[in-house]
Amino acid sequence: MSSPPIAVVRNEVHSEYEYHCDALSGNFPDAREVEFPAGERPDLDRVAGLVLTGSTAGVYERDDRPWIDDERRLVEAAVEREIPTLGVCFGHQLVNRALGGTVENVGTTARLVxxxxxxxxxxxxxxxxxPVAHADVVTDTGDEMEVIASADYYRAFGTRHRDAPLWTVQFHPEFTPELRGRLANDFGWDESGLRFEDANGARLFENFRSIVEASADS
Known part of the structure; x- marks a missing residue:
């Protein structure tokens, strides 16, 4: 009998930007995809792990986007039930905000770092x-969240819960050189001098999948 699947919680609110959710989901071909802003919700009894995607929405837009509070409660439930969870970009920010941290808009950064x-x-x-493409940053991490990645412009570039199997990253492991044109058109991509070909974000998703599998077998 196969293990329960990973659920990819898609958070994009504008159809023209859904390509980043598509790219992320492509790293989890057996995943259940959940369109969270459209009202879909994952059944936590039937998934082994969660991946929270990016979004052009802001986590502070809760008055206009009530689903954001629902996803914050999803994070709290995943922590309580110790379901392995990975938050990417918006997911990174939402997790930390859900656990008591703060997120602020500081202007767009779109480049390799x-x-x-x-x-x-x-x-x-x-x-x-x-690769990164974001305007919001985590300025104070959530309760029990420790910084596990940093960049020259951003201290809380990645975080992990002290006790629960919960990780978050500000960057986009799903971005590949093939998306460079879209990123340039949509976010004003800055050529930083680093090489896109040196990024290997798919490895991070492989590592998370191994974490989920190990958790399901334990």
Whole structure:
């Protein structure tokens, strides 16, 4: 009997930007995709792990987007039930906000950056060259969240819960060189001097999948 699948919680609110959710979901071909802003919700009794995607929405838009509060409660439930969870970009911000942190808009950064990773199984074999496209940042981490990645402009670039199997990253492991044109058109991509070909974000998703599998077998 196969293990319960990972659920990819898609958070994009504008159809023209859904390509980043598509790219992320492509790393989890057996996943259940959940369109959270459209009202779909994952059944936590039937999933082994959660991945929370990016979004052009802001986590502070809760008055206009009531689903954001629903997803914050989803994070709290996942922590309580110890369901392995990975938050990416908006997911990174939402997790930290759900657990009492703060998120602020500081202006768009869209480029390759060099990250500094802690010794963590999520980052095993992952290149420090990573792509970002975001305007919001986590300025104070959530309760029990520790910083496990940083960049020269951003201290809380990645976080992990002290007790629960919960990880978050500000960068986009799903971005590949094939998306460079879309990113340039949509976010004003800045050529930073780093090479897109040196990024290997798919490895991070492989590591998370291994974490989920190990948790399901334990």
């Amino acid at each position: 060099e990250a500094e990773f802690a010794d963590d199984p999520l980052f095993e074999g992952v290149s420090p060259v990573v």
